Amino acid sequence: MPYYMKKKSSERKQKKAPTLSSLVDKLDTVFSKYVRLRDAMPSGFFRCISCGQIKPISQADCGHFHSRIHMSTRFDEDNCHAECRYCNRFSADHIIGYRANLIKKIGEQRFILLEAKAHQSRKWSHFELEQLIKYYRALVQKLSKEKGISL
Numbered sequence: 001m002p003y004y005m006k007k008k009s010s011e012r013k014q015k016k017a018p019t020l021s022s023l024v025d026k027l028d029t030v031f032s033k034y035v036r037l038r039d040a041m042p043s044g045f046f047r048c049i050s051c052g053q054i055k056p057i058s059q060a061d062c063g064h065f066h067s068r069i070h071m072s073t074r075f076d077e078d079n080c081h082a083e084c085r086y087c088n089r090f091s092a093d094h095i096i097g098y099r100a101n102l103i104k105k106i107g108e109q110r111f112i113l114l115e116a117k118a119h120q121s122r123k124w125s126h127f128e129l130e131q132l133i134k135y136y137r138a139l140v141q142k143l144s145k146e147k148g149i150s151l
Ligand SMILES: [Zn+2]
Pocket: 048, 049, 050, 051, 052, 053, 083, 084, 085, 086, 087, 088
């Protein structure tokens, strides 16, 4: 490729708006913080949604009940809860405990609605993702202050 074409394409890259996938990454990060802060007790501990053990919030992941592959529930507050790293990353059957505790936490009706939502297809726009990033950033700040926890 001639040098002047290369130059043009790199110039175009610099001016480009953020890609959808970079916005999804950003929202994943801030949404995960929000979920962990929401589920944190003011003492700085949390109860794992799957195994029920109480652990320091520094050991919490944002665990998705329906996998993150499902874009329709990827940023759904009913679908995401503080889960210990062991359950989220290494336990093959954590989903059994997760399911039972999730039904206890949100109730059967919302659990069924969540299941239906997970199987819908969903495309997020730049605008929606940017707004959600702003929304959860503000919530993270508020909860951090209220609970005295910084993640
Ligand atoms: Zn656990």
